[in-house]
Amino acid sequence: MKCIYCNCENDLTVSDIIPYAMTGAKVKKSFVCKTHNGFTNDNYEKKMISEFAFFRNRLGLTERDGDPVRYNAELNIGEYKFDNVSISDHTSILGSSKRIFPTTDKNGNKVLVANPETLLKQKGFSADKLNILDASEVSIIARSNIHTLFCSNEMLHTVAKIAYEWHCFINDIEHFDETQYQDIVSYILNPDSTDHFVEIVLSPQTWGLMDHISRTGSHMLFEYCDIDGNTYVIYGFWGIIIYKIRICKSATKNLSIANVYNVYSYHVDGSNKGDMFGTYGIPSIPSLDCSSALSILCDEIKNRLSNVGERDLTKEYLINRIKEIKPIFSKYKNGFYNLAQLFDYEHEDRIIPVFILEQLFLNKELFDPSLSFTQNMQKALDCREKFVFTEEKLKTVLSRYVEMDAENTFETMLDSAINYFESTLAF
Ligand SMILES: [Zn+2]
Numbered sequence: 001m002k003c004i005y006c007n008c009e010n011d012l013t014v015s016d017i018i019p020y021a022m023t024g025a026k027v028k029k030s031f032v033c034k035t036h037n038g039f040t041n042d043n044y045e046k047k048m049i050s051e052f053a054f055f056r057n058r059l060g061l062t063e064r065d066g067d068p069v070r071y072n073a074e075l076n077i078g079e080y081k082f083d084n085v086s087i088s089d090h091t092s093i094l095g096s097s098k099r100i101f102p103t104t105d106k107n108g109n110k111v112l113v114a115n116p117e118t119l120l121k122q123k124g125f126s127a128d129k130l131n132i133l134d135a136s137e138v139s140i141i142a143r144s145n146i147h148t149l150f151c152s153n154e155m156l157h158t159v160a161k162i163a164y165e166w167h168c169f170i171n172d173i174e175h176f177d178e179t180q181y182q183d184i185v186s187y188i189l190n191p192d193s194t195d196h197f198v199e200i201v202l203s204p205q206t207w208g209l210m211d212h213i214s215r216t217g218s219h220m221l222f223e224y225c226d227i228d229g230n231t232y233v234i235y236g237f238w239g240i241i242i243y244k245i246r247i248c249k250s251a252t253k254n255l256s257i258a259n260v261y262n263v264y265s266y267h268v269d270g271s272n273k274g275d276m277f278g279t280y281g282i283p284s285i286p287s288l289d290c291s292s293a294l295s296i297l298c299d300e301i302k303n304r305l306s307n308v309g310e311r312d313l314t315k316e317y318l319i320n321r322i323k324e325i326k327p328i329f330s331k332y333k334n335g336f337y338n339l340a341q342l343f344d345y346e347h348e349d350r351i352i353p354v355f356i357l358e359q360l361f362l363n364k365e366l367f368d369p370s371l372s373f374t375q376n377m378q379k380a381l382d383c384r385e386k387f388v389f390t391e392e393k394l395k396t397v398l399s400r401y402v403e404m405d406a407e408n409t410f411e412t413m414l415d416s417a418i419n420y421f422e423s424t425l426a427f
Pocket of ligand 1: 003004005006008032033034035
């Protein structure tokens with residue numbers, strides 16, 4: 001085994017082929033030397049990952065230590081506005097947090113905005129100075145630029161690096177073959193290069209394929225030999241955009257009109273899958289340079305990006321959420337936490353799973369072992385396709401749980417619902 005960038009045999013380190021920060025699935029191999037692993041990371045991967053912080057948080061990805069992803073945003077609480085606030089979850093700003101946001105009011109008076117308990121601990125501060133703000137008046141605004149996200153030199157270099165390493169990974173290439181990969185490797189190792197190795201796919205068939213096999217946040221990859229004599233990797237990123245990366249010259253020009261491709265998809269919940277698909281016709285996937293393609297696809301991409309917060313309600317999603325909720329639920333049962341804390345101050349990823357668990361439990365006589373988990377869940381939730389949890393629905397469900405909490409029936413319900421799910425459905 002040698003480094004796939006320089007053939008060095010010492011100091012080989014594990015490369016996250018798709019950066020761990022961008023996926024729940026681990027695709028890694030120890031075939032990159034320490035120098036080159038550090039090089040790609042320091043020169044563009046880190047920067048690209050930080051650009052996506054808000055969306056990584058929305059997708060439910062975490063930092064390496066399991067903490068929610070932090071991002072910078074504008075925070076508005078009532079009439080007060082704070083720029084560039086580092087945010088992870090709602091608790092980080094509204095809950096037991098010790099953070100204090102200093103500002104001034106309309107009349108120029110000094111104002112501190114924080115959790116009441118934190119304020120009362122301040123020297124010289126008394127309860128009569130306290131003004132309670134409504135937590136429902138909190139808004140968080142994060143701004144991003146489509147061009148910076150998908151078309152920056154950092155993004156395109158990261159995409160090329162992922163494609164080359166994945167190509168080596170899938171083809172068991174364990175050294176740097178200069179005769180084949182000189183061009184792509186020198187592009188990857190030259191962060192300022194503006195060469196056209198990465199383009200954006202326009203073919204509706206490929207977009208259709210991505211929608212068919214990807215979920216929000218999935219990475220889809222496959223490679224093919226084009227009629228132009230090159231081997232390309234096609235890389236669908238998060239179900240939002242599809243790149244085409246030129247890897248090397250093919251051994252022979254592909255002139256066949258019937259082709260079969262192996263497509264791999266890596267999902268946020270850590271699962272991955274291989275699929276095959278066939279095409280009939282010219283083996284070429286139309287693409288355009290990133291900047292031109294982006295102006296054509298701008299609305300489409302914006303639309304897909306705005307859906308990033310949508311949850312794919314899979315069994316894995318529920319299992320992961322239960323793992324998170326259980327320790328907090330036990331604090332709730334012991335009286336250390338209240339309902340608001342259990343729900344992380346109206347966080348969707350706490351309310352939605354509780355609601356699904358409840359509905360599965362209440363509708364357990366509808367359970368049909370011959371159907372898939374998703375089909376059973378759709379029956380329990382009484383929906384045909386995607387289950388959409390609107391803001392309004394969220395409020396209705398939440399106020400019902402607040403009532404149940406007051407009547408002391410919430411705890412029993414959630415206990416039974418988790419038990420039912422874990423003993424009957426989570427296999
Ligand atoms: Zn190296």
